[in-house]
Amino acid sequence: MPELVITVARFGFLILLWIFVFTVVGVIRRDLFAGARSGRLVAAPRAVGASTQQQAAKPAKVKRGRAAHQLVVTAGQLAGTRITLGEAQITIGRAEDSTLVITDDYASARHARLVPRDGQWFVEDLGSTNGTYLDRAKVTGPTPVPLGVPIRIGRTSLELRP
C-alpha cells in the first residue's frame, strides 16, 4: 500500500469520526431547540406565572362564554385563595416553584397540574404519593375538569369558577 493512501485514509477516518459526532449533535440539537421554543420544563415561579397569566387572560375570555377564569381554593389552609387562569399550566404542590404552593402534609412536592387545552382544563396527577381526586374519583390520567367540581389534594380542595 502506498504511504500516501494510508495517510489519507488515516486522516479521513478521523474526519469521518468527527462528522459522525457532529451529525449526532445535530440530531440532538433539534430536540433541544424544540424544548427551548416551548418554554420551561418546570412550572414558572409564582411571580413569573402571575404576569404571564394576566397577559394571556384576554384571548381565553374571547374564546368561551362559560370557560373557567379562576381557580379557587375552597378548603384547607389556603382556603379563599384565588388564581386567575390564563394559558399557562398551573402546577400544584409543596415545591417552592409550583404555581400554587400548598402547605398540606398530604401533598407531594409536585403533586398535580392543571393544563389548558382548547379552553378546557385538564387535571393530571404528577405521580403524587397520596393521589389527586376529582370529586370522589381518583385521577389516573389527564381528566377534564368541569366547573364547580372539587379537585381534592390531601385536605385541600380546589374548584374552577367562571
Add this chain to the structure above:
Amino acid sequence: MTAAAHPVVSPVTTGERPGVRLARSRRNAELSLLVLAMVLVAAYGAIVEANLLDTVTRDFWMPAAALGLVFLGMHLVIRWLAPFADPALLPAVALLNGIGVGFLRRLDLGKAAPADRETLAIFAGTGGRQLAWTLAAVVLAAGLLVLMRDHRAVSRYAYTLGLAGIVLVMIPAVLPGRFSEINGAKLWIRVGGFSIQPGEFAKLALLVFFAYYLVRKREVLSLASRRILGIDFPRGRDLGPVLGVWMISLLVLVFEKDLGTSLLYFGMFVVTLYIATERVSWLLIGLVLFFGGAYLAYVLGGTVGGPFANFYTRAEIWLDPFAEPYDRGYQLVQGLLGLGSGGLFGSGPGAGEPLEIPEVQNDFIFAGIGEEIGLFGLTALLVVYLLIVERGLRAGLAVRDSFGKLVAGGLAFTLGLQVFVIVGGISKLIPLTGQTTPFLSAGGSSLMANWLLIAVLLRISDAARRPVAQGGGPAGRPGGGPPEQLHGAPTEVIRP
C-alpha cells in the same frame, strides 16, 4: 357542566409542553446515523488491514457487516416497540462497540503470525469472541425491550432485584479463589472455561432497587429530617435499607479488592439520593466522605497495610509511575508512552504498538486505541460517551414519573462515572482502579450489562418522548378511562 359541550381532547403532555413537535419519532435519523457508524467501523477495519497486511483483503467489511446486521435488527425492534426512543443512543453505542470489536481484531492480527493474518476468520480470537458477545448482548437488550413494555413495571420487582444484586455481588467473595480469582481480584464466577462478572449486572439491579426505594420514601426523606450543622439528615430508619444494601455491597467489594466498582456504587448511591431529594448537601457529603475515605485508606495502607495495601500501592504508582517503570508502574507507564507516541493524530489504526501495554484488550483499551487514533480521535470517542450520558440524563429530565427519572439519571451517571474512572486512571488523572471501558473492553459480562443499561435508557426515553395522544403511553390513559375509586387508593401517613 361544560365538559360535555366540548369534545374531549387529551392534552398533549409530552415531557415538554403542549404544541411541541416531539411527536416525530426520528427513527430515520437513527437509521442513517447507524449506517454512518457502520461505515466508520468498516473504514477502521480497512485501514487496520492496510497497515498490518499491506493490503486490504476482500473480506475486510465482514465484521462491520455482521455488526451492522445485528444493530439493524435492534433498530427494527426499537421501531416496533419503542418508536419514540432517543435516536442518538443506538448509533452512538453501535459506533463504540464497533470500534471496540475492530480494535480487538486488530490485536489478534498483531499477535498472529504474518502468514496467518490474511486468513483470520471473523469469529476467531478476542475480536471474534467480542463480536459473538455483541450479538448475544444485543439480542439480550432487544429481549429486555420486548419484556419490559413499561419501565414502571420493573418497580414491582424492586426488592427482588435488590436482593439479587446483593447475592450477585457476594457470590464471588464467598466462592473459593480458584473459582473466582483472576489477576488478584475476586469478582468472577468461573465455571469450566467460562467466566462471568456478576458485579456488572448487580449494578443494574441495585440501581433499580435504590430508585424504587427512594421514590417510595422521598416524601418522608425530605419531610422528616433532623438538622445537624445546617444540613438536613434523614432519619436512620428511613434510610436504613438503602444504607444497608450499599454497605454490604461496599464491604464485599473491598473484600474482593475491586476498588473501581466500589467507587462506582458509591457514586451511584450518592447521585440517586441527590436526584431524589434535590439537595446539594448530599453531593457535598458524598465528596467529603469519598475524599476523606480515600485519603484514610492511603494513610492506613502506608502504615497498617492489610486490606488497604492494594490501594496504597495504586496510589503510589499514580503519584510517580516512573519510579519503577519496569516493575509496578510498568502498565501505566506503557499506557502513557502509548498515548504520548500517538500524539495529536495518532499513528493510524494498525500502525501502533498497543501490544506493548499489558491488559490492553481490557482496562487499557483506551490507551491502545489512543495510540493509534491520537488525541483527536480519542476526544471524538469521549464526546460520543458524553452524548450517550447526556441523552440518558435528558430522558431522566423529560420522563414524567419519578421512578423513571431516578433510574435514567442514575444509569446515565453511572455510565459516565465509569468512563471517567477508567479514562482518568489510564491518563494518570486519578489512581488507576480496574474497570472495564463500557462497550470497548473485551468481555461479555460488561458488554451485556451495558447493553441492558442502554435498553433501559431506550425504554425510558421512549416513555419520555411519546405523546400522550398516541395512547398506551406510560403517561396514563388518555382522557380518563374508568377512574379508580377512593377506597382502593393507597395512603401513606407521615409521622414525624
